[in-house]
Amino acid sequence: DIQMTQSPASLSASVGETVTITCRASENIYSYLAWYQQKQGKSPQLLVYNAKTLAEGVPSRFSGSGSGTQFSLKINSLQPEDFGSYYCQHHYGTPYTFGGGTKLEIK
Amino acid sequence: DVQLQESGPGLVKPSQSLSLTCSVTGYSITSGYYWNWIRQFPGNKLEWMGYISYDGSNNYNPSLKNRISITRDTSKNQFFLKLNSVTTEDTATYYCAGGLLYFDYWGQGTTLTVSS
Numbered sequence: 001d002i003q004m005t006q007s008p009a010s011l012s013a014s015v016g017e018t019v020t021i022t023c024r025a026s027e028n029i030y031s032y033l034a035w036y037q038q039k040q041g042k043s044p045q046l047l048v049y050n051a052k053t054l055a056e057g058v059p060s061r062f063s064g065s066g067s068g069t070q071f072s073l074k075i076n077s078l079q080p081e082d083f084g085s086y087y088c089q090h091h092y093g094t095p096y097t098f099g100g101g102t103k104l105e106i107k
Numbered sequence: 108d109v110q111l112q113e114s115g116p117g118l119v120k121p122s123q124s125l126s127l128t129c130s131v132t133g134y135s136i137t138s139g140y141y142w143n144w145i146r147q148f149p150g151n152k153l154e155w156m157g158y159i160s161y162d163g164s165n166n167y168n169p170s171l172k173n174r175i176s177i178t179r180d181t182s183k184n185q186f187f188l189k190l191n192s193v194t195t196e197d198t199a200t201y202y203c204a205g206g207l208l209y210f211d212y213w214g215q216g217t218t219l220t221v222s223s
Contacts, residue, residue: 001170034209043202043213044153055211087153091208095168098153 002026002090006099012107017078021102023071023088032092035064035073038101039084048073049091080106109133111203111214118220119193125219127188129203137161137181140206144177144188146199147216154199159186193221 003026013019023033031051036044046055048064051071061076075082083106088099115127129142136142141158148154157167159177167175171190179186190197198221204210 032208036210043204043216044210045213046206046209046211049209085151089153089155089209094155094166095170096155096208098155101151101153 001095002029002092002097004088004090004097004099006088006102008102009100010103010105012105013078014107015078015080018074018076019078019104021073021086021104023066023073023099025069025071025090028068029090029092031067032090033064033066033071034089034091036087036089037082037084038087044087109205109212111205111212113201113203113214113217115201115217115219117218118222120223121194121221122192124189124191125193125197125221127201127203127217127219129186129188129214131184131186131205134205136179136184136186142179142186143204143206143210145202145204145210147202148199156188195221197221
């Protein structure tokens, strides 16, 4: 299986700051990577797919980049509603696997 | 608007089978997409379990070996998860999700505890 490694595991930031979360795949997954946001007690919600394509309704302050084995999710000008956990997932064939998550907290 | 809703027993004894239902509204499960089961363990690790396709074909995570079965009832627009021989390690929140290679639509999740 392809292993997905996220960093950092947790991150503390203030409203208005810019943050970047990274995800590394154990092998080349081209651009077959998705990002999800999960709020406490809720299901994950799709943010980005194909590494850089924003899902419908996702604010433009979110952006995804990368290819191959290294990927990142950047959030510009953090808003209060952006705090929660973020997960990457490869979609380069099955079994799909997820990163361990990054918990973004308010400083 | 595509919506998914899981339902299930909440508690299952070790060695028994768990059965969950996902009811889909706003989209026919035979029209397109793959209809998945994903679980999230205590500690938040996410695991893709498998899917049933719009055409009825299946794809399962090999980690679940021969314990898993995903079926559907097209007349009710529902799909189902059956997991045999459960242990305490199957305690998790179970989500149904629809999408292509990634997961556009999610249910709210149902918590399942395996305990005697």
